[in-house]
Amino acid sequence: MNFIQAIILAVIEGLTEFLPVSSTGHMILASSYMGIASDPFVKLFTIVIQLGAILSVVVLYFKRFFKTLDFYYKLIVAFIPAAVFGYLLSDKIDELLESPMTVAISLVIGGFILLFVDKWFSEPTIHSEEEITYLTALKIGFFQCLAMIPGTSRSGASIVGGMTQKLSRKVAAEFSFFLAVPTMFAATAKKLLDFYKAGHTVSHQEVQILLVANVIAFIVALLAIKSFIGFLNKNGFKLFGWYRIIAGIIIILLIYSGHDLQII
Template sequence: MNIIQVIILAIIEGLTEFLPVSSTGHMVITSSLMGISKDEFVKLFEIVIQLGAILAVVVLYFKRFFRSVDFYIKLIIGVIPAVILGLLLKKHIDKLLESPLVVAIAFVLGGIILLFVDEWFNKPTVMEEKQISRLTALKIGFFQCLAMIPGVSRSAASIVGGMSQKLSRTAAAEFSFFLAVPTMFGATIKDLWDFHKHNTLTSDQLHQDIQYLLIGSVIAFIVALLAIKSFITFLEKKGFKLFGIYRIIAGIVIIILYFTTNALHTA
């Protein structure tokens, strides 16, 4: 990786982390197009900058994180499925991160679901986070686990999961944002530790890696600050259909490129 690639990936992460289009999927495709080899640092980078983007939630919803102890209990309950499955399936997940074809298929299937989700779940009864039960938080946590498949979208999976439990679009989106904080914090700490254990770096390489992680995280954070509120406003007015159309078109284009060129075959 070079600094230009770091900046491009960070901007893409900040723009897509909270949209139901899969930030990981977009980074996998972009990395392939730029010819970035999927080494251990690149995989670490893609996780760490997601935490950078998600920290924008803490800033924008700062007061929510000091509302009640019950808020944190629901977040802990909601993240348990991802912790368990993440530990059990980490090697398989890492392998999937190398496949643009998996991303493309997930794009199309997820897009089809988004075309109809507004019609399926159009009678919400839960309008804000404090109305969410602990059992509902756990169910949403299981939906979030679907995003372990690159291209599924953590945001889409948890929002659709919330809407299936009678949450309004806005309530489901906001709880998805909140749930992302402990989820990605845990994933980042785990990946940093694993990278530290299994890699011996020179001082120059370590300095460059830290620099890239910091620059990527800061850029993703700033871009995400701008993207979150815009997404909520758009979601309230338009729903998910346009995101579904985008995912289907993008997935089909990726599949065509995958089978007709070498552009998307991982280096």
């Protein structure tokens, strides 16, 4: 992986991590097109650049993270299902990550759900984070676990989960962003631990690549989150639904045309 490839992937990460379109699916297409070989550093890279995206949430919602302890308690409760199932099903998740067809099918199914989710949950009763109960947070956490199926989209699963619990689109999206912080920190920490336990090391150039990529992902994610909230309030999820369906179909067509798609 060179610097140009790293920057492109960082832009993709920043754009797609918090949108309900699956960053994994986009990584497949981009990495396949650029011919990036899968190796331990590349796999580490795709997880660690999430740190930049995480910081964008903390910066944008800085005051919310220092408001009350109750805010943190809700995030912990919502994070528990992902922590438990992620630990218990880690081997199965790794198997699914080897299947581009799984990603494609998940994109299409999730796309059809997004086409209708605004109609299904059109009468929200929760319009602020303070109104979310611990039980509601836990239920949203279980929905987030669906994202362990590659192509589902962590943000998409948790946003839809929030809407099933009567959260408004805006509140569901923002809680999804907040929940990403502990979830992605944990995923990054585990990936780093596994990387070094396996005896791998990073070179000076690879450290530079990680730093640059995180800065890029941070800047792009800032813009993506602000734009997404505004777009969501005006237009809902339908456009994202069609986008997912088209992306999934493209991956399926590439697979059947003989392209060797690798999930990095």
